Amino acid sequence: MGINDQFNELISNLLSSLEEIKAAAIVDKDGLLIFSKIKGMDKDDEIGTVTAVFDSFIGRIKKDFGTASNFINITLVDENKFMFATAGPKAILTVIADVSISDNRLKVFGSHVANKIKLILEGEEIDYEIPPIINILSKMREGKLPLGEFSVKIIVLGAPGVGKTSLIRRFVDDKFAESYVSTIGVDISRKEVIINEKCTVNESLWDIGGQAQEMAPHRKRFYQGANFAFLVFDISRKKTFEKIDSWEKDLETSINRQLSVILIANKTDLETHEVDLEEIKQKATELNCPYLLCSARTGSNVMDAFRYAAYKFLEQY
Incomplete structure (x- = not known):
């Protein structure tokens, strides 16, 4: 299985696991788009729209996170939440989700998938399915955490x-x-x-x-x-x-x-x-x-x- 097929399998599972997620992409730290997928679009439609959808947050990655080595960040923009998470030293997972999703839920799924992207880029074989425990973990402590x-x-x-x-x-x-x-x-x-x-x-x-x-x-x-x-x-x-x-x-x-x-x-x-x-x-x-x-x-x-x-x-x- 080629690397794009691996990314497609993994990101497709992410999109199907959370109905609030609208799109996801993998970019390098210079903003070069490695892979992207928009929910509900086939590949032909995607090619024509992906640049417009992701341009804004690719620019933000280059500006705000170009020197960061490890981060996971969520930003609210209009009716969307944008998540950025490092996927090892070579890539960043970027996700667009509906504003209704909780930050904790988005972070748990995002960090799990980002780690698997890192392993794919390192040439490792992975399990593309998102395990049930991730869904459990994402629903825990959604309220106020103890200090x-x-x-x-x-x-x-x-x-x-x-x-x-x-x-x-x-x-x-x-x-x-x-x-x-x-x-x-x-x-x-x-x-x-x-x-x-x-x-x-x-x-x-x-x-x-x-x-x-x-x-x-x-x-x-x-x-x-x-x-x-x-x-x-x-x-x-x-x-x-x-x-x-x-x-x-x-x-x-x-x-x-x-x-x-x-x-x-x-x-x-x-x-x-x-x-x-x-x-x-x-x-x-x-x-x-x-x-x-x-x-x-x-x-x-x-x-x-x-x-x-x-x-x-x-x-x-």
């Missing part, structure tokens, strides 16, 4: 080799290591999730070693005080998926209160998938939790998991 700094403890569970450490490293450092070193005991990392200039969630990430027998006597102590749990499996190894129930049961028997949970299928960049999407959906239904298809190697959907945890935590305030 201040908040702390949340996330425990990351799963069989050895499913990529728990790699997911955390991708989120914390935006890096991936090809070599695998098994976590013994627990490894703790921290990173801020900045919701806005007045609201920050400090995530404490507990990478629990997957050696079930060796860890059993100590696990309850590591679980204490957790607010959120990631249940991770390797989509290329069905045995790790079949272990999810035992990890969830271990969680239930080790602590006395209900945790928010997300099911994460990691290593989606691999060609072999031993677990299909319907099985994942069914398991998420059984666990009464959302799911995400992730790749720690490419970074696909990884940020969405940790952002979801932050917003979910803020729901209690």
Whole structure:
């Protein structure tokens, strides 16, 4: 599939996911149009109108954001909202939406799609579908956010080799290591999730070693005080998926209160998938939790998991 076909698949999914979005384009930081799509127009009509539609905000990108390295901004112009979001160092996603859409909803969908544009430009394979959790995330905290700094403890569970450490490293450092070193005991990392200039969630990430027998006597102590749990499996190894129930049961028997949970299928960049999407959906239904298809190697959907945890935590305030 050529790069324009990839962009078309991704942007078409964005336009169909949100009825308020009227058009979207990908431009470089000099204002050169890379790809565009206007809802309800075929390609022939689009060629004749796209320049007029996007000229105004391409000029704004060149003027206001030419030197910015990372941003997401929404501007109200008449009856439209214009969103600009960096898609890596090479491109900017630009979206025109109806004024009725909430800023949070537009930002969540926009940042998700912008990250996938970055991966396409880097030559990575992606999942073009927009996962259901993005819709959930976009509807959370649409009202007033609490002010201040908040702390949340996330425990990351799963069989050895499913990529728990790699997911955390991708989120914390935006890096991936090809070599695998098994976590013994627990490894703790921290990173801020900045919701806005007045609201920050400090995530404490507990990478629990997957050696079930060796860890059993100590696990309850590591679980204490957790607010959120990631249940991770390797989509290329069905045995790790079949272990999810035992990890969830271990969680239930080790602590006395209900945790928010997300099911994460990691290593989606691999060609072999031993677990299909319907099985994942069914398991998420059984666990009464959302799911995400992730790749720690490419970074696909990884940020969405940790952002979801932050917003979910803020729901209690």
